[in-house]
Structures are given as structure tokens and as C-alpha cells.
Amino acid sequence: xxxxxxxxxxxxxxxxxxxxxxxxxxxxxxxxxxxxxxxxxxxxxxxxxxxxxxxxxxxxxxxxxxxxxxxxxxxxxxxxxxxxxxxxxxxxxxxxxxxxxxxxxxxxxxxxxxxxxxxxxxxxxxxxxxxxxxxxxxxxxxxxxxxxxxxxxxxxxxxxxxxxxxxxxxxxxxxxxxxxxxxxxxxxxxxxxxxxxxxxxxxxxxx
Numbered sequence: 001x002x003x004x005x006x007x008x009x010x011x012x013x014x015x016x017x018x019x020x021x022x023x024x025x026x027x028x029x030x031x032x033x034x035x036x037x038x039x040x041x042x043x044x045x046x047x048x049x050x051x052x053x054x055x056x057x058x059x060x061x062x063x064x065x066x067x068x069x070x071x072x073x074x075x076x077x078x079x080x081x082x083x084x085x086x087x088x089x090x091x092x093x094x095x096x097x098x099x100x101x102x103x104x105x106x107x108x109x110x111x112x113x114x115x116x117x118x119x120x121x122x123x124x125x126x127x128x129x130x131x132x133x134x135x136x137x138x139x140x141x142x143x144x145x146x147x148x149x150x151x152x153x154x155x156x157x158x159x160x161x162x163x164x165x166x167x168x169x170x171x172x173x174x175x176x177x178x179x180x181x182x183x184x185x186x187x188x189x190x191x192x193x194x195x196x197x198x199x200x201x202x203x204x205x206x207x
Contacts, residue, residue, distance in 0.1 A: 005175035028055030116150030
């Protein structure tokens with residue numbers, strides 16, 4: 001199976017034999033890969049009927065769900081990982097969904113387009129209009145992206161929610177990385193990948 005590099009990177013973050021929930025699973029490519037290569041079990045949640053059909057053809061267990069309605073159908077700690085690729089920016093309340101991801105799973109993984117990329121900054125500064133780029137190809141009025149953010153925005157939200165970032169990677173739209181991206185990820189990374197969990201609870205011992 002030929003897999004996009006960003007999905008392959010996610011696969012490296014997920015332990016073999018894990019139980020995974022994929023939010024906005026698309027055509028089921030990631031879950032099918034994880035099942036084949038890592039003996040992973042799990043479910044995909046998807047709202048698009050065509051993608052649901054493709055997921056079923058790929059042998060993926062998929063549930064028709066609008067992520068904006070929440071994840072209350074699932075019990076606490078039901079999964080090892082909860083994954084959401086290229087969808088958090090389309091959610092009405094990303095903060096609440098991140099907390100739901102960590103209610104359901106031991107760890108969370110998200111990817112999103114980085115609005116801090118230099119092309120977006122350049123376009124907004126010199127043209128005065130919302131930028132379009134390889135990672136953000138739609139006009140402001142017909143895009144599904146309603147909560148665009150930068151790497152720094154996401155990490156500030158994680159601090160606010162007591163979320164610990166375990167790993168961060170940035171790639172371009174061809175899902176490649178470079179030295180410049182590693183040195184200045186918020187400036188040169190077009191797509192961000194994060195692996196995270198709840199911050200460990202501090203235990204204070206009485207003297």
C-alpha cells in the first residue's frame with residue numbers, strides 16, 4: 001500500500017496491537033494501513049457518504065458521525081490513540097474536541113495546515129487579503145477551515161488545556177521535511193503533526 005508520508009509518520013507513532021479511533025477517517029487509508037502493518041484494531045468516524053463507502057471497501061469499521069456533535073457515544077479510555085488528520089481546523093470548538101480525544105484515548109494525534117507558514121504571512125502582509133497556498137487552496141468564503149492556527153497557537157492551547165506535547169513534526173504539502181523546517185518549524189512548515197497526552201498529575205507529599 002502506497003501511503004502518504006504524513007500518514008506513514010503517524011504510523012510510526014502508534015504501537016503495534018493498539019486500539020485506535022480515527023476522527024474524520026476519509027477513505028480509511030490510515031486505518032487500513034495500521035491494521036495491515038501494525039495489527040491495529042479500531043474505528044473510523046466520517047460524515048461524507050462517499051468516504052464511508054470507500055472505508056467499507058477498504059475493510060475499515062466506520063461510523064457515520066458529525067464530529068461537531070461530540071463523542072459522547074464512546075466511554076472513557078476506550079482507545080489507546082485517537083487520531084484526527086487535517087480536520088481540527090474545520091471543527092467549531094477544537095478545544096473541546098481535543099479534551100474529548102484525551103477522554104477517550106491515552107494519546108492523541110492531530111495534523112493541520114500551519115497558518116504561520118511564510119507564504120501565508122507574505123500574502124496577508126502584501127495583499128491584505130486572506131491567503132491561499134498549497135496547504136490552503138480555497139477562498140475564505142468557500143473553505144471548510146473555520147479555525148486556522150499556527151504552531152504557536154496550537155501549543156498555547158495545549159498549555160491552556162494541560163496537554164503535554166510528546167512529538168512534533170512539520171512537512172510540506174508533498175509531505176517532505178527539510179533542515180529549514182526543523183530549525184524554524186512555524187515559519188517553514190506547511191503541515192503540522194502533533195502527538196500529545198494529558199500532562200501527568202503532580203503529587204505533592206506532605207512534610
